[in-house]
Amino acid sequence: MHIDNYNEAIMNCRFCFMCRHLSAIGNVRFTEVDTPRIRAAMLYGLRTGTNSFDDEDFVDALYRQDLSGCCVHHCVNHYDENGLALAARADVVEAGKAPAAVKKLADKFVKSIGWKAEGSGDVAWFLDDTTAADKAVVAATKKLFAAAKVSPKIITGGSIGKALKVLGYLPEAKVAAGLFAEFLAKEGVKTLLVSNPAAASALKQDYPEFGVKLPCEVKCVTGFIVQSKVKFAKSAGEVYALADDFLRNYLGCNCMEKLLAAVKAVNKPFGTNDEETYNCGEGAIVLDRLHPELVKALAEYVAARADNPKKDKIVVASAYVKKALAKYGKLNVVTLEELAASCL
Ligand code: SF4
Secondary structure, eight states: OGGGGGHHHHHHHTTOOTTGGGOHHHHHHTOGGGSHHHHHHHHHHHHHTSOOTTOHHHHHHHTTOOOOOHHHHHSTTOOOHHHHHHHHHHHHHHTTOOOHHHHHHHHHHHHHOOEEEESOSSEEEEOOHHHHTOHHHHHHHHHHHHHTTOOOEEEEESOOSHHHHHHTOHHHHHHHHHHHHHHHHHTTOSEEEESOHHHHHIIIIIHHHHTOOOSSEEEEHHHHHHHTTOOOSSOOEEEEEOOOIIIIIISOOOHHHHHHHHTTEEEOOOSSOSSSOOSTTGGGSSHHHHOHHHHHHHHHHHHTTOSSTTTOOEEESOHHHHHHHHHHHOOOEEEHHHHHHTTO
16 A cells, blocks of 8 residues: 555654644644544554545545645654655545545546647746636736746646645556656757746656656746846835745745845744644645635634734735635735735
């Protein structure tokens, strides 16, 4: 089973409660089942035969996880409880026990595979669906590209595999990854710029794991703007920048901090600590489609921690987080691209 690759997490997390305060879903449901300790204990029970994927509550708990990566990032031993959860989902799918809603969503992502490119040159921008839906972020990104004097080819289309992997559909995710790599090669892409941190994680982390080789270098738009040494005429002022699940916990990337420094933002501490996630299930990619009620609760939890919810300028790294916090938390949220473009 896939979970056997995460033996350390199963054996250690089941006795540990040290990161329970970083379990975003546990924090809004007030439930122990939504913490790494209980998930690990349940998966240990699966191996000893006292638990089974026939138990729908058990499977539902696995698909409720926010997958922020905060627990593994802050664990003193970095036991990969996040990887364990993803492996457990893959085992659920292989056992044919995926919930109907998960299967339906996965089928939709499989059908969406396919892309098109507009423009020319060997620099391309992957404009994923989530980012494309936010016209303000798209416009801001185009302004930044103009300031950086680049005119990338724009690639749009369906799943590149991240959502399928997160749902536990590994063979399908690998097929999507292979096809996307072929598409990029056919288009002659040498540098691929990505807006969505989830896409960056897919391309930089999942693809090597799948053995899929990309024909190009992958850069976050944020990091690319910093590297391009774009001149900013105005300072950003006071902001509350929320650490991103993928950038901080998965990729260990500090381009968010670098862009904030480039626009001379005064970054104020948000909430009660800088360890937990305020990203409303960003790591779970499709939590808003499987459990909108949980995303609402997560956004309200964040809003309750804002000093001045109507006025504070919250800065996030992804259009997913912006949408959740603005829609359910009624917060004043911009993405890094919007903040930077406003400083040109
Ligand atoms: S990830 Fe680390 S801190 Fe969290 S339950 Fe596992 S061992 Fe404990």
